[in-house]
Amino acid sequence: MTDTGTGWDLEVHPAKMRRWVIAGAAVVFALHVFVALVLRAGGDTGVHLRLADQIAILVIGVALSGAILLFTRPRLRAGADGVAVRNVVAERLIPWQDVRGLYYDHDAPWARLELPFDEYVPVVAIQSRDGEAAVDALERFRQLEARYAPAGGTPTTDDGSGVGGGD
Structure with a gap:
């Protein structure tokens, strides 16, 4: 891994x-x-x-x-640069400050990467049918998230704009 x-x-x-x-x-x-x-x-x-x-x-x-x-292409990669999610065709690189966590929705076949403003990216690479390997991947991801993600992510106001953003 x-x-x-x-x-x-x-x-x-x-x-x-x-x-x-x-x-x-x-x-x-x-x-x-x-x-x-x-x-x-x-x-x-x-x-x-x-x-x-x-x-x-x-x-x-x-x-x-x-x-x-x-x-066969789905893949999740995580490192200091961020999180790269490739499902079937395209790959998307998401910086750590935009990552809010990696979760399984109720009865979902694969995990989802939570983003700000209630957005998410499906992560087909981590599937519930893989059992213990999926649990291990989630644990490893959360360790990396604790190491690389800024504490609490980017704070936002109620209107969705970043705090302190150019008045």
């Missing part, structure tokens, strides 16, 4: 989801290979499939498998 080579103190990936996603992508790809191989041997059904059709089915299988494999 610690990645000292990149400057991040904590790096978390979902364990069980990654295995299921990789297995699902392999099954989708294998089905497309099977269908591409069997299609031309169809007999007299009136449909004339050629090599281009087989290649197209293989390309579709590769594209679908690649899209499925995007779900």
Whole structure:
């Protein structure tokens, strides 16, 4: 969970989801290979499939498998620079002064990073189905939060503006 080579103190990936996603992508790809191989041997059904059709089915299988494999990307990294959350596609770096905590909502499948003004970022990398690994990740994150986050975060007034912000 610690990645000292990149400057991040904590790096978390979902364990069980990654295995299921990789297995699902392999099954989708294998089905497309099977269908591409069997299609031309169809007999007299009136449909004339050629090599281009087989290649197209293989390309579709590769594209679908690649899209499925995007779900192996979720990651949470935390270090002195802040918290980086990457779900399926984009990564977002959040400075420690904006972090209000990492929590599980009631019956939620994954954790959420609380931000100011009742905002949050889902953290797909820490999933409840990972059990003890998720608990360990939460504990490690809270240790890092205690070390790096400013005490109490950035104070705000009732209108949402920062205290002492340019009168």
